[in-house]
Amino acid sequence: MKILANDGIARTGIDALEKEGFEVLTVKVAQEQLQNYINENEVAALLVRSATEVRKNLIDNCPSLRLIGRGGVGMDNIDVAYAKEKGLHVINTPAASSESVAELVFAHLFGGVRYLYDANRNMPLEGDSRFKQLKKSYGSGTELRGKTLGIIGFGRIGQATAKVALGVGMKVIYFDPFMEKTSVTLSFFDGQQIAFDLESRSKEQVLKDSDFITLHVPAQKEYVIGKKEFGLMKEGIGIVNAARGGVLDEVALIDALEKGKVSFAGLDVFESEPNPEIRILMHPNISLTPHIGAATGEAQDRIGIELATQITDLLKKN
Ligand SMILES: NC(=O)c1ccc[n+]([C@@H]2O[C@H](COP(=O)([O-])OP(=O)(O)OC[C@H]3O[C@@H](n4cnc5c(N)ncnc54)[C@H](O)[C@@H]3O)[C@@H](O)[C@H]2O)c1
Numbered sequence: 001m002k003i004l005a006n007d008g009i010a011r012t013g014i015d016a017l018e019k020e021g022f023e024v025l026t027v028k029v030a031q032e033q034l035q036n037y038i039n040e041n042e043v044a045a046l047l048v049r050s051a052t053e054v055r056k057n058l059i060d061n062c063p064s065l066r067l068i069g070r071g072g073v074g075m076d077n078i079d080v081a082y083a084k085e086k087g088l089h090v091i092n093t094p095a096a097s098s099e100s101v102a103e104l105v106f107a108h109l110f111g112g113v114r115y116l117y118d119a120n121r122n123m124p125l126e127g128d129s130r131f132k133q134l135k136k137s138y139g140s141g142t143e144l145r146g147k148t149l150g151i152i153g154f155g156r157i158g159q160a161t162a163k164v165a166l167g168v169g170m171k172v173i174y175f176d177p178f179m180e181k182t183s184v185t186l187s188f189f190d191g192q193q194i195a196f197d198l199e200s201r202s203k204e205q206v207l208k209d210s211d212f213i214t215l216h217v218p219a220q221k222e223y224v225i226g227k228k229e230f231g232l233m234k235e236g237i238g239i240v241n242a243a244r245g246g247v248l249d250e251v252a253l254i255d256a257l258e259k260g261k262v263s264f265a266g267l268d269v270f271e272s273e274p275n276p277e278i279r280i281l282m283h284p285n286i287s288l289t290p291h292i293g294a295a296t297g298e299a300q301d302r303i304g305i306e307l308a309t310q311i312t313d314l315l316k317k318n
Pocket of ligand 1: 072073074094097098101152153154155156157158175176177178179216217218219220224242243244268269291292293294295
């Protein structure tokens, strides 16, 4: 049985699938040639990340397809309900990348409180001629320890982020209408564990009480953070969005940055992805990454294994 991993798959996943007798094709087929390729090769499973689109017409015109797999979480690029209606298995790997995204959030936060996003832009240009002035510009950093992190959306990634925050010594508060109470357990290298019982607060309370805010909600029809929400936040807050472009109003963000309401933002996802607005890209107080939350070797290995296990269960054992 042939599997096309059109947006790539980790070696661990390929090995696990080949061990089960599947043939894994890792060519990158262009979107417009995908239908032909799948039909010519009688591909049974199409694996994608966020790049390849799997829409109704592809599903209708590729009768060999039995399974669509998304390495990662969000399935906005797949017509999931339609595929299931047509009898296809649709799978994803919801848990595999949570820790990687959580660590990226902290890369933005640690970078944010010490102005790394700006220092890294200016040191190559002026580090030799204006060292002392730059030292002064970036000389009023703060620590994360002891500050309050507000987490909006307390699912897998929200909770993984909370664990890092607790480990750093931050206070954690969260808002999640579907997760009233949660216990998060921190596991340490020597086997010790500490459990923290946390309770959801109102969104307003989280916006008002946080020194930093990070978003971990799924894609929504409306902004989760816009002009009104920025208005409720503390002066000089730092905000991170590694969830989905479109949950944070970028126009309102620029305005809040200009007014000093927000001191810095860390963005891994963008409203107009894959062509982020130039005002966002050029803003001196925004720390930028190109949607790489899940892009670590460890997460990709876990994604590969998780996909291989599910595919084997669904296509071989049934
Ligand atoms: N940056 C990246 O590369 C990357 C990688 C993986 C996932 N993600 C994104 O991260 C987000 C979270 O993923 P997850 O695995 O934690 O999902 P999850 O489903 O485990 O958790 C999402 C949580 O958000 C809550 N929620 C929904 N609407 C809300 C709202 N309006 N306000 C507050 N809470 C709300 C839900 O109750 C749920 O508990 C998704 O948008 C996903 O696409 C990004």
